[in-house]
Each structure stands twice: as C-alpha cells, then as structure tokens.
Amino acid sequence: MLPHYWPTPVTGDPLIYGADVSIALVSIAILFVLFYYKKWGWLWREWLTTVDHKKIGILYVIAALLMLFRGGVDGLLMRTQLAQPNMHFLESEHYNQVFSTHGTIMILFVAMPFMFALFNIVIPLQIGARDVAFPYLNAISFWMFFFGALLLNISFVIGGSPDAGWVSYAPLTEKQFDPGPGENFYLMALQLSGIGSMATGINFLVTILRMRAPGMTLMRMPLLTWAVLAASIIIIYAFPALTIALALLLIDRVAGAHFFTMGHGGNPMMYTNLFWIWGHPEVYIVLLPVFGVFSEVFPAFSGKRVFGYSSMVASLMAISIVSFLLWAHHFFTMGAGPGVNTYFGIASMAIGIPTGVKVFNWMFTMYRGRIRMTMPMRWAVGFIPNFVIGGATGVMLAAAPGDYQYHNSFFLIAHFHQVLIGGTIYGSLAGMYFWWPKMFGFTLDEKRGRIAFWLWNVGFYVTFFPQYLLGLMGMTRRIYTYPPGMGWTNLNLLSTIGAFLMGLGFIYIVWDILYSTMHRSELKDVTGDPWNARSLEWSLPSPPPHYNFAVVPTVTRRDEWWELKKSGRADVLRPTAQDIEAIHMPNNSGKPIIFSVFFFIVGLGFVFEWYAVIVIGLAGVLATMLLRSVEEDTGHHIPAEEVRHEEMALGRM
Amino acid sequence: MSSHMMEGGHGDGFTPHGRSFPWLHVVGYLLSLVLTIIAFLAVLNHWLSGRTLISIIMLLAVMQIGIQLFFFMHFTEGHGPRYHIMALGFALFFTIIFVGGSVWIMSFGGSQAY
Amino acid sequence: MAVSNKDLSGVLARGQSAGHSHDENELRVAGFWIFLSTDMILFACLFATYLVLRGNTDAGPTPQQIFDVRGFTEETFILLTSSFTCGLATHAMHEGRRGGLITWLSITALLGLSFVGLEVSEFVHDVGVGATMQRSAFLSAFFTLVGTHGLHVSIGILWMISIMYQILKRGINATTARKLTIVGLYWHFLDVVWVFLFTVVYLMGVM
Numbered sequence: 014m015l016p017h018y019w020p021t022p023v024t025g026d027p028l029i030y031g032a033d034v035s036i037a038l039v040s041i042a043i044l045f046v047l048f049y050y051k052k053w054g055w056l057w058r059e060w061l062t063t064v065d066h067k068k069i070g071i072l073y074v075i076a077a078l079l080m081l082f083r084g085g086v087d088g089l090l091m092r093t094q095l096a097q098p099n100m101h102f103l104e105s106e107h108y109n110q111v112f113s114t115h116g117t118i119m120i121l122f123v124a125m126p127f128m129f130a131l132f133n134i135v136i137p138l139q140i141g142a143r144d145v146a147f148p149y150l151n152a153i154s155f156w157m158f159f160f161g162a163l164l165l166n167i168s169f170v171i172g173g174s175p176d177a178g179w180v181s182y183a184p185l186t187e188k189q190f191d192p193g194p195g196e197n198f199y200l201m202a203l204q205l206s207g208i209g210s211m212a213t214g215i216n217f218l219v220t221i222l223r224m225r226a227p228g229m230t231l232m233r234m235p236l237l238t239w240a241v242l243a244a245s246i247i248i249i250y251a252f253p254a255l256t257i258a259l260a261l262l263l264i265d266r267v268a269g270a271h272f273f274t275m276g277h278g279g280n281p282m283m284y285t286n287l288f289w290i291w292g293h294p295e296v297y298i299v300l301l302p303v304f305g306v307f308s309e310v311f312p313a314f315s316g317k318r319v320f321g322y323s324s325m326v327a328s329l330m331a332i333s334i335v336s337f338l339l340w341a342h343h344f345f346t347m348g349a350g351p352g353v354n355t356y357f358g359i360a361s362m363a364i365g366i367p368t369g370v371k372v373f374n375w376m377f378t379m380y381r382g383r384i385r386m387t388m389p390m391r392w393a394v395g396f397i398p399n400f401v402i403g404g405a406t407g408v409m410l411a412a413a414p415g416d417y418q419y420h421n422s423f424f425l426i427a428h429f430h431q432v433l434i435g436g437t438i439y440g441s442l443a444g445m446y447f448w449w450p451k452m453f454g455f456t457l458d459e460k461r462g463r464i465a466f467w468l469w470n471v472g473f474y475v476t477f478f479p480q481y482l483l484g485l486m487g488m489t490r491r492i493y494t495y496p497p498g499m500g501w502t503n504l505n506l507l508s509t510i511g512a513f514l515m516g517l518g519f520i521y522i523v524w525d526i527l528y529s530t531m532h533r534s535e536l537k538d539v540t541g542d543p544w545n546a547r548s549l550e551w552s553l554p555s556p557p558p559h560y561n562f563a564v565v566p567t568v569t570r571r572d573e574w575w576e577l578k579k580s581g582r583a584d585v586l587r588p589t590a591q592d593i594e595a596i597h598m599p600n601n602s603g604k605p606i607i608f609s610v611f612f613f614i615v616g617l618g619f620v621f622e623w624y625a626v627i628v629i630g631l632a633g634v635l636a637t638m639l640l641r642s643v644e645e646d647t648g649h650h651i652p653a654e655e656v657r658h659e660e661m662a663l664g665r666m
Numbered sequence: 667m668s669s670h671m672m673e674g675g676h677g678d679g680f681t682p683h684g685r686s687f688p689w690l691h692v693v694g695y696l697l698s699l700v701l702t703i704i705a706f707l708a709v710l711n712h713w714l715s716g717r718t719l720i721s722i723i724m725l726l727a728v729m730q731i732g733i734q735l736f737f738f739m740h741f742t743e744g745h746g747p748r749y750h751i752m753a754l755g756f757a758l759f760f761t762i763i764f765v766g767g768s769v770w771i772m773s774f775g776g777s778q779a780y
Numbered sequence: 781m782a783v784s785n786k787d788l789s790g791v792l793a794r795g796q797s798a799g800h801s802h803d804e805n806e807l808r809v810a811g812f813w814i815f816l817s818t819d820m821i822l823f824a825c826l827f828a829t830y831l832v833l834r835g836n837t838d839a840g841p842t843p844q845q846i847f848d849v850r851g852f853t854e855e856t857f858i859l860l861t862s863s864f865t866c867g868l869a870t871h872a873m874h875e876g877r878r879g880g881l882i883t884w885l886s887i888t889a890l891l892g893l894s895f896v897g898l899e900v901s902e903f904v905h906d907v908g909v910g911a912t913m914q915r916s917a918f919l920s921a922f923f924t925l926v927g928t929h930g931l932h933v934s935i936g937i938l939w940m941i942s943i944m945y946q947i948l949k950r951g952i953n954a955t956t957a958r959k960l961t962i963v964g965l966y967w968h969f970l971d972v973v974w975v976f977l978f979t980v981v982y983l984m985g986v987m
Contacts, residue, residue: 146807215814222749223807249753250760253818257825261924270913270920271838272829278836278917286768287825337760341771349774635938642942642959645950680954682876688868695864702856702978709983710849720984727979731972738867738968750813757817761824768828 020171020194020621026107028090033170062601064148065559069155070133071452074445077126080118080162081438081519087115089516092476096509098497108493109176110195114169116179117199121206122162124299124433127441129158129210131302132217132241134448138550139235141226141568143561146219147212148599149647154209154216156609161206164616168198172620175199178491180292181262183273183284188266194620200263201616207255208612214248217241226549228568232326235548235572236319239326240305243333244298250337251294258287267622282347289340297336299433301329303440304371307393310443311375313546314390315382318572321374328367335364345416354413361411365404372401387544388462392443395470399435403428406481421491424484427477434473442522450538454555458529458536465521472514479504479511547575552586554663560596560651563588563660587665593657595650602647608637694737701726701733805958812962816969819932823973826928827980830921834985838916843985846911848902852982855898856974859933862891863971870964873957881952881960882944888967889940892933899930922981929977932970939963 022033047053060068090111094103103111137145145151168174172194177186186196221242225234234242261272262284271277273284312319319325341349341357375397384390406428410416419425450456483504488495495501529536542551549566550557552574566586570576577583611633618626660666705726708714714722735741741751834843866888872880903923906912913923943963947956 147811211818215811215818218753218814219807219811222747223810246756249814249818250756250821253821254764254825257822257829261829261920264913264920264924268913270924271915271917272833272920272924274917276838277915278833278838279920280772280833280836280917282774283768283772283829283832286771287829290764290768290825337763341767347774349771353771353774639942643946680876680952680957682952683874685875688871691864691867691871694867695860698860698863699857702860702975705979705983706853709987719987723979723983727975730975734863734968734972738863738971739965750810753814753817754820757820760821761827764821764824765828765831769831772832 022171026104028107029169036170057603058601061606062152062603064144064152064599064601064605066133066137066145066148066151067452067556067559069151070130070135072155072159073126073130073133074452076159076162077123077130077441078523080122080126083166084115084118084123085516085519087111087118089512091115092509092512094493095495095505097506098495098499098502100494103493105493106176109491110169110174112491113175113178113181113199114165117165117175117203118162119433120179120295120299121203122158122165124437124441125206125210126158127437127444128244128299128302129154129213131237131306131441131444131448132213132244134452135237135444135550136217136220136241137224138451138553138557138561139238139548140221140224140229141549141562141566142220142224143565143596144599145216146224147216149602149605149641150212150216152602152605153608154213156606157209157212157612158206160609160613160616161202161204161209164205164613164620165198165202168195168202172198180285180288182288183262183265183281184275184279186262186266187274188269189274194622197263197266197620197622200259200266201619204256204259204263205609205612205616207252207259210248211252211256214245214252218245218249221245226562226566226568232323233568233571233573235305236308236322236325236329237302237305237548239329240301240303240308243329244301246333247294247298247301247336251291251298253291254287255291255295258284258291261287263619267619282344285344285347286341289343290337292343293340294336296432297332299437300440301332303396303437303444304329306440306444306447307375307396308371309546309548310389310393310447311378312572313447313544314385314387314393315379316385317378317382318547318575319374320377320380321370322571324370325374328370331367332364335360335367339364342411342413342416345413346420358411358413358416362408365408365411368400368404372397372404387446388457388459388466389443389447389544391463391466392439392446395466396435396439396443399431399439399473403431403435406431419484421489422484423480423488423490426490427480427484430477430480434477447544448550450543450555451550451553452556453533454538455529455533455536456538456543457525458532461521461525461528465518465525467518468521469515469518472511472516472518475511475514476508477511479508483508542574545578547572549574549586552577552583554665558659558663560598560656563596563656563665564592588660590657590666593653593660595653596656597648597650599648600646602641604637604641608634608641611637690737694733697737698730698733701730805954808958809961809965812965816965819969820973823925823928823976826921826925827976830925830981833917833921836917838918840916840919841906841909841911843918843922843981846906846909847982847985848905849986851898851902852978855895855902856978858891858895858898859971859974862888862895863968865891866964866967870960873952873960876952878947878952881947885940885944885960889937889944892937892940892967896930896934896937899926903927926977926981929970929973932973936963936967936970939966 047056060072063069090103091108094100094108133145133151137143165175175181175195175198177191177196177199181196181199185191221234221238261270264270265272265274265279271279273279273281275281308319308325339357339360341353342361345354345357375393379394386394406424410419410425410428446457446462483501486500486504488499488501495505538555541554543555544551549568552566553561566573574583574586577585611630613630614633615627615630618624618628618630657666705723708719708722713719735754741754742748865884869881869884869888872878872884906919911919913920940963943956943959946959950956
C-alpha cells in the first residue's frame with residue numbers, strides 16, 4: 014500500500030506563523046473589499062474571464078511583481094542567515110526550503126511571467142494585430158501559470174515546502190530520501206505552469222508568423238518581435254523535456270518506479286540530463302525577450318535606428334538554436350568522457366559570440382546618438398556592464414577543467430545572478446517602465462524611479478561581487494552556515510548589506526508605482542507616444558482600445574511609425590470614417606479559469622496522493638474541454654458604427 | 667453562428683471536391699505495410715546482424731515518417747507560408763540531438779570510446 | 781449574431797491577414813502542427829530515457845523474455861490500418877460525404893479501441909509474470925513509453941467520438957472540417973510514433 018498524506022499545516026516556526034497570519038489578513042481584506050464594493054461581477058467580467066492580450070499581460074505583470082516580492086524575501090532570509098558565522102536565524106531544514114523556493118519562484122514565477130507580460134502587452138500591438146492567434150488558449154496559459162504558482166506557494170503553509178533545490182535532483186528527491194508532499198508540490202506546480210508556457214510558445218509563434226500587418230515582412234519586424242519569435246521557438250522545443258523529467262520523477266515517487274533511483278537499475282543522472290535539456294534553453298527563454306527590449310529601448314532613446322539590424326536577427330536565431338546544444342555544461346563534474354566535456358565546453362563558449370555581437374550593436378546604437386537618460390534607458394545602460402561581467406565569468410565556467418574548481422561554489426551563484434538579474438530583471442524593469450504608459454495611460458515617476466535604480470544597481474554589485482571572491486575562497490552553495498575563521502565573514506556581511514540595499518530598491522519601485530498611480534493625472538500620457546519611439550504600438554492611444562487597431566495599418570519599411578513621424582505623415586495611421594468596418598473579436602470565457610482550477614485539483618490530488626481527487630480533477634478537465642469543443646459561438650462583431658464612436662471619443666477622428 | 671450561415675448545406679466557407687478514388691491513401695497504406703513487413707522479416711529471420719540491422723530498420727522507420735507525411739497528412743499542401751514544414755524539421759533535428767546526445771552523455775563510466 | 785461573415789469579405793479581399801475571420805481555421809491547423817512538434821519532443825525524451833535505461837534490467841525480466849512477437853505484430857498492423865481508414869474519412873470529408881466520413885471514422889475508432897485492448901492485455905500479462913514497472917529501470921521506461929503512446933491513442937478515440945457527434949449534429953462545414961483535419965493529423969502522428977516504438981522497443985528488443 015502506498016502511503017498518502019493529510020495536508021497538515023506546517024507548524025513550529027514563528028516565521029511561518031507570521032506568514033499564516035498575514036496571508037489570512039490579506040485574504041480577508043481582499044474579500045471584504047470585493048463584497049463591500051460589490052466588485053465580484055467586475056472582477057469576473059473584466060479580468061477573470063478576459064481573453065484580451067493587454068489585460069492578460071497586466072495580470073502577468075502583477076503576478077511577477079508579487080512573486081518577486083516573495084522570492085526576494087526568501088533571498089533576504091538566506092542572506093540574513095549567512096551574514097555571520099554560526100547564525101541560528103534559520104534552521105538547516107528551513108534554510109533548504111527557502112533556497113529551493115527562492116530559485117524555483119525566481120525562474121518560473123518571476124522571470125517567466127515577466128517575459129509573458131512582454132509577449133502579451135507588446136507583440137500584437139507591435140505587429141499590427143488585434144489579438145493573438147489563439148486568445149482563448151492565451152487565457153488558459155495565464156491561469157495554468159497562476160494556479161501552478163499558487164500550488165507552489167501554498168506548500169509552505171500546508172504540507173511543507175520542497176527542499177531539494179530549484180533543480181530537485183534525484184536521487185535526493187526520491188521518496189526514500191525525501192518523504193512528504195514537499196517535492197510533489199514542486200513537481201506539480203512546475204508541470205501546471207509548464208503546460209501554460211508551452212501553450213504560450215505555440216500561440217506567439219503562430220501569432221508572429223501568421224498575424225502580422227500587411228507589408229510587415231520578416232525583415233521589417235521590430236527586434237522585440239524577432240526576440241519573442243526566437244524565445245517561442247525555444248519554449249516549443251525545450252519545455253517537453255521538463256514535462257518528461259518532472260513526470261518521470263513523479264512516477265518514481267508516487268508509483269514506485271525506478272527511473273532515477275539508486276537501486277533496481279535506475280540512473281539518477283538521467284534526471285539531471287533531462288532537466289538541463291530544458292534548463293539550459295530556459296536561460297535563453299528569459300534572456301532573448303529582454304535582448305529584444307534593449308533593442309527597442311536603445312534606439313528609441315538614442316534617436317537612431319538600431320545598429321546592425323540583420324546581425325541582431327542572425328544572432329537571435331543563432332542563440333535560439335545553439336542554446337539547445339550545450340546543456341551538459343551544467344554537469345561537467347558528473348564524469349562523462351573527455352569527448353563529452355570537450356564538446357560541451359567549446360559549444361558553451363561559442364554561444365558567447367552572438368551575444369557579444371549584440372552587446373557591441375547596442376553600444377554602437379548609442380554611439381553619437383542623441384541620448385536621453387530616461388528610466389527605461391537607465392536600466393538598459395545599467396545592464397551592459399552587468400552582462401559583460403556575467404558573460405566573461407560564464408566563459409570561465411564553460412572551461413570544463415576550470416569548472417571542476419568553480420562547480421557549486423558561490424562563484425557560480427554570483428555568475429548566474431549576474432546574468433539573470435543583470436539581464437532578465439534589468440530588462441524586465443526597462444520594459445516595464447517603457448511600456449507602462451501603453452498599458453495604463455500614464456508614465457511612472459522619474460525621480461522615485463531614479464532612486465530605486467541606484468539603490469538596486471549599487472546593491473547589486475555589493476551583493477554579488479563578494480560572492481565571486483567567496484566562491485574562489487571555497488565557499489559552496491546551499492550550506493546553511495559556516496564556522497568563523499574561514500576568512501568568509503566580512504565578505505558575507507558585505508553581501509548581505511548589498512542584498513538589503515536591493516530590497517530597499519524593490520520597495521522604491523513599488524513606491525514609484527503607487528506614487529505614480531496616485532499622481533496619474535499629472536503623469537498622463539495624452540499623445541500615445543510619450544517617448545517619441547519607433548514601432549507601431551506608439552501610433553495608438555494609451556491605453557489602446559480593446560480592438561487595438563480600428564484600421565489595420567499597412568507597413569512599408571522598418572520603423573514605420575518613426576519614418577512617418579519624420580516625414581510629417583503620422584496622420585496616415587489615423588482611421589478615417591469610411592475605412593472603418595465591423596471588427597470580429599473573440600468572446601470572453603470563464604472556461605479557461607475553470608479548466609485551470611480543475612488542473613489545480615489534479616495537482617493537489619497528486620501532491621497528497623489522493624487518487625479519487627485526481628480522477629475528479631481530470632474528469633473536470635475533460636468536461637471543460639468537451640464543452641468548449643461543442644461551443645458554437647466563440648466570437649462577436651463590433652459594428653463599424655461602434656468603432657467609429659470609440660475612435661471619435663479617443664480623439665482619433 | 668447565425669442560422670442563415672448554415673444554409674445551402676455546407677455553408678461557412680466549405681466547398682467539397684468532386685468524387686475520386688483515394689489513390690494516394692491506398693498507395694501509402696500498401697507502402698507502409700510493405701516497409702513494416704520487410705523490417706519484421708529482417709529481424710525475425712536474422713538477415714543481417716548488429717549495427718547493420720539496426721541501421722536498416724531505423725531507415726525503414728524513417729521512410730514510414732515520409733509515407734505518413736506525404737500520403738496521409740498531405741504535408742506539402744495547404745495555403746499560406748509553409749512554416750509547419752520548418753517546425754517539423756526542427757522537431758526532427760532536436761529529436762536526434764536529444765536522443766543521440768543523451769545516449770552519448772549517459773554512456774559515461776568507461777565503456778565509451780569518447 | 782447581427783453581422784455575418786459576408787460583411788467582412790471586403791476586409792478580406794484587401795488581403796488583410798489580421799483579424800479573426802475565415803482564416804481562423806487555417807491558423808488552428810498551423811498551431812496544431814506546432815503542437816505536434818512539441819509532442820514529438822515529448823516522445824523523443826521518453827525514447828532517450830528508454831534507450832539509456834533499457835539495459836538496466838536488474839536481473840529481472842529482459843525484453844526477449846516479455847515481448848510477444850505475435851501481440852506487437854497485431855498491434856502494428858491494426859494501427860497502420862487505422863491510419864489508412866482515418867485517411868479515408870478525411871477523403872470522404874473532402875468530397876462532402878457525411879455517411880462515408882462517419883463510417884470510416886467509426887472503423888478507425890474501433891481499430892484504435894482494439895489496439896488499446898491488445899496493449900492492455902499485453903500489460904496485464906507482463907504484470908502477471910512479475911514484470912511490473914516497479915521491478916527495474918528497464919520496465920519503468922518500457923511501461924511509461926508504451927503507455928504514454930497508448931494514452932495518446934485513448935485520448936484520440938474520445939476525441940473522434942466527440943467530432944463524430946458534432947458532424948452528425950451540424951454536418952460538414954468549415955469548422956467541423958477543420959476539427960476532423962486536426963484529429964486526422966494527430967492520428968497519423970501517433971502512427972509514426974508507433975512505427976518507432978515497434979522498431980526501437982520491440983524489434984530491437986527481440987533481436
């Protein structure tokens with residue numbers, strides 16, 4: 014008989030009691046607001062059932078910021094524990110849980126939703142489309158991500174958090190060594206959100222390939238669109254490997270199979286292998302879109318077209334393919350033959366070349382440009398030194414013999430934070446500041462943003478530079494404490510101070526958002542083009558009407574909007590009364606969220622190994638799919654007259 | 667969908683072709699049977715051995731992909747740009763990389779000749 | 781709906797690619813091809829796992845001992861035939877013959893059902909002789925790889941039933957034609973996967 018669990022609340026730790034109380038208070042407050050102001054209907058109609066890519070994008074931004082808070086608190090807990098030797102702030106078991114959820118949340122539930130927010134908010138607007146190719150599927154993607162994130166986040170109050178690192182390596186994660194539902198939470202949470210990610214990849218690949226405005230040939234696409242295309246390709250071919258790695262480990266755990274066990278012929282390294290077949294490309298899934306962001310931000314604030322457009326495209330595509338060919342550099346120390354390590358070492362160094370091309374192109378874009386130091390530009394410029402250092406240390410790690418020295422040390426920790434914060438987070442924030450007015454109709458305040466940037470940027474270097482040194486001095490990752498006299502104490506303290514500076518920076522970002530929301534009438538964007546930027550989304554009012562384009566524009570060259578403005582013909586893109594025709598739009602639907610709730614139930618069933626619950630959940634999933642399949646009326650037309658009215662109200666006609 | 671759109675039998679943009687004998691499908695089916703039987707007999711009667719045999723039956727399996735794609739899935743038909751051919755090409759490429767790469771990497775422990 | 785697709789014909793005539801008009805069906809077929817690519821990678825990873833683990837029998841049952849030549853041969857020919865009949869159903873659809881379509885699709889689903897039945901009896905037999913997925917890494921990989929394919933086939937059968945119901949109810953129109961096209965692609969794809977299972981798992985297992 015296989016054991017199963019009851020979802021016992023996690024007890025015995027004041028931190029968790031504190032979290033319990035605050036979760037309860039926040040939930041009560043939200044429910045109170047919804048009931049008191051009778052906002053249920055509004056919430057359901059406008060947000061929970063929406064299939065509008067702009068709103069889904071906003072939901073992703075909110076989720077990403079919330080999760081950044083949670084993951085950031087985890088990071089601060091770890092840094093506090095490590096600030097001094099022999100600290101007793103966290104117990105070893107709790108420390109294991111904190112670093113596991115920190116990594117998992119930051120990659121899967123911060124970086125990914127930030128990317129998907131960019132995909133959703135910008136891509137259809139940038140290519141002149143009215144929505145994505147599959148709006149209904151897009152809503153499913155969001156809700157699967159949401160309930161995946163929820164599943165992981167409830168683990169620390171019910172049942173126990175995963176505690177085997179964000180990679181969840183076997184055989185440590187086999188039931189023999191890690192009983193309890195913690196790892197099941199990890200496996201199911203990632204599985205759920207992974208389904209959503211895969212659907213997003215398919216959706217945006219088809220959107221970009223098939224839904225561009227007339228005249229927008231591939232080589233006229235903005236570079237962010239190219240970057241998202243490249244990232245979608247990676248998602249499509251990489252995520253199935255994660256699905257399999259997680260599924261097989263789950264089968265080991267709940268059905269007693271022997272894929273990755275120590276005995277009965279299992280091979281634990283096969284898990285590592287499958288995980289990194291996905292894991293390495295995943296790094297580029299969260300980097301390529303921000304490369305796209307920088308390729309929009311640098312030209313816009315340098316007043317020049319991007320330097321080396323074709324080489325940018327070529328390097329994006331090269332990265333997207335080569336990213337699949339170097340996964341084994343994550344486990345050089347496994348002891349594969351010299352042939353394997355030599356090949357993967359060389360391939361890993363080779364991917365630095367297209368990345369280097371891009372860095373030079375961004376710098377040449379700024380060269381002799383008329384630079385405006387706005388908030389997006391500040392994050393973009395801050396990114397360059399960051400990424401150059403991250404890239405250089407990456408090449409050091411790619412040297413297989415050297416890696417035996419750096420492997421699992423703080424040197425590695427510093428390296429990947431350098432590229433993931435310095436690349437992904439800086440880029441996401443640059444993108445957030447850049448497209449914020451397009452989303453909400455007002456810009457974010459510059460002064461508070463500047464303070465946030467400097468706190469964050471200084472904090473970043475103070476946190477991670479000491480970690481390179483600590484790594485070279487032999488401090489390994491995932492240790493919860495260390496004795497005095499190792500020479501690590503001062504550097505650790507410095508790193509902790511830096512982490513709190515970054516935390517303060519985050520608070521300032523949130524304060525900037527709140528402050529700007531309160532002063533939105535002063536910060537209002539009336540033109541729709543607050544930055545004097547280049548691509549099609551800036552030809553629309555901020556925020557755009559829900560059908561985006563009253564008349565789909567025709568594109569004749571790169572940077573169409575910029576060129577039109579330069580020749581004084583920007584009005585060409587304004588609709589005229591006779592051009593406006595009825596617009597077909599997809600209907601809102603409650604099924605995506607219901608479908609995902611059923612999947613969440615399946616997830617809970619697997620976590621606690623309640624087979625009846627799994628069956629109920631799966632039946633719900635199937636029923637929702639069937640109901641959707643027989644649904645006949647999935648779209649509606651907005652009459653031309655209504656579009657005319659709306660455009661007139663926006664002052665466009 | 668309003669009822670008047672369903673008028674005239676097929677409505678909604680669907681126009682049937684004329685009657686014809688499904689030659690493509692029949693030929694595809696026969697070819698797939700023949701290839702399967704060859705693979706089957708080659709293995710059971712030990713016509714060849716070891717690596718040669720594996721290569722031959724793998725080649726036969728790859729030919730079966732072609733048959734399904736061209737005779738049944740009408741891979742090359744369709745309007746608009748043929749991105750699906752590229753997508754499937756990539757999938758095939760990465761399949762080879764992942765399967766071959768995994769076997770190569772996981773053969774550590776001394777038995778591999780690099 | 782107040783406005784029919786006809787009102788949009790002007791928009792389409794000008795070659796606009798945006799919007800959700802009649803090319804929606806074509807988009808979905810395009811999307812489904814991409815989905816098939818992801819499914820192919822899914823199977824690639826299972827095949828990779830099988831190939832890495834297939835020698836690790838832990839002194840338990842080996843492929844030669846448990847694979848039944850007659851059983852997997854029957855399964856193979858049934859699935860190949862069902863791929864053919866599924867193609868005939870699509871052919872009947874293109875000719876607008878609803879009766880032929882339903883007949884061939886029912887035959888396909890029945891063949892699929894007998895395939896699943898044979899596979900289940902094969903699994904039951906294996907378990908009966910002690911070859912369970914808990915016995916060794918080879919058996920874990922074998923049951924998971926073959927079982928995942930079987931699960932795909934089972935889902936395909938349910939899907940076909942749902943589509944037959946819709947075609948009986950609404951006739952052949954652009955929407956139901958698209959749905960049949962997609963389930964057809966799925967079915968042929970599963971046939972391809974099976975050819976590789978047949979080759980890599982079964983034939984190479986009894987060699």
